[in-house]
Amino acid sequence: MSEGRNRWIIRFVLVLIVLVFVGVSIAPIIAAFNDGQGFNNNATVGVSQQKQKIQEEIKGLELVLQREPENQSVLRSLLERRLQLLSLGEGTVQQVIEPLEKLSKLNPEQTRYAVLLAQAKQQIGDKEGAASAYRSVLETKPGNLEALQGMVALQLQQERPQAAIGLLKDTLATATQANKIEPGSVDTVAVQILLGNVHASEKRYAQALAAYDAAIKNDKQDFRPVLAKAMLLKEQGKMEEAKPLFTTAATLAPAEYKDEINKQATTEATPAPSPDSEGNTEE
Secondary structure, eight states: OOHHHHHHHHHHHHHHTTOOOOOOOSHHHHHHTOSSOSOOOOTTSOHHHHHHHHHHHHHHHHHHHHHOTTOHHHHHHHHHHHHHHHHTTOSOTHHHHHHHHHHHHHOTTOHHHHHHHHHHHHHTTOHHHHHHHHHHHHHHOTTOHHHHHHHHHHHHHTTOHHHHHHHHHHHHHTHHHHHHHSTTSSOHHHHHHHHHHHHHHTTOHHHHHHHHHHHHHHOTTOHHHHHHHHHHHHHTTOHHHHHHHHHHHHHHSOHHHHHHHHHHHHSOOOOOOOOOTTOSOOO
16 A cells, blocks of 8 residues: 555544545645645745746647647646635635546546545536536545545535445445455455444444444554544544544554544543434444
8 A cells, every 4th residue: 555545544543533424625636736736835935926927828728728728737736726716715715627627538547636626516506517527536446535424425415324234335345356366456455444434423332333443354454443443432432432442443444643643532522422222233
């Protein structure tokens, strides 16, 4: 697993583990293009001057695209500058969608563009467009975590938790075969954690814990499902049960994540509502 992908997966777990699905914000879109790209912002340059400079560059790029509408280098530059404007509080998400649609169409093998397009459409409330873009990724890359997370968040927004659970279970059912064809293409542990998160968001705590336990059994050296289980117990107000799990997660985790895990272990959480007397065991 590449270092960059591993970092994303760890962030994915640390963020999603809070069990709240409120949609995909534009922040991941901006961040996706800020790894070594964008502008060298000088602290002495005022925000208004930055905005003016970027807007002038956008006009120039738009003129080039009138002559060369499929110039990918220019499309990427336009996308980066419009994202930069968004980060400065200018422009709209809709302005990001046009170059993303073109780049996605021109690069069907690069799922990053389709995922970013889906996130942007989800941000503006185009749920059907977002779902279509996520599906286009998952058809060829069923283990793409960003697409899975986005699709699951979308389905939960639409109050379709069973559809989200079904998607994740289907992904797990085909993971072995997918990984034989393309090793490492489906991170089974991460998908199991996401399944647990969906159950937890529906207050189906027994099923959530079962999903986390299955992930722990799947890879005993992976800190992520241990942390997931600890966070859920913490949300339920069961700190005595959660504390040894936080300790284990911190021991297993890479050094750069230990402080955050230890912080989670020492901060208080409001106990989550108790499940019904049957423990919500319905599948």
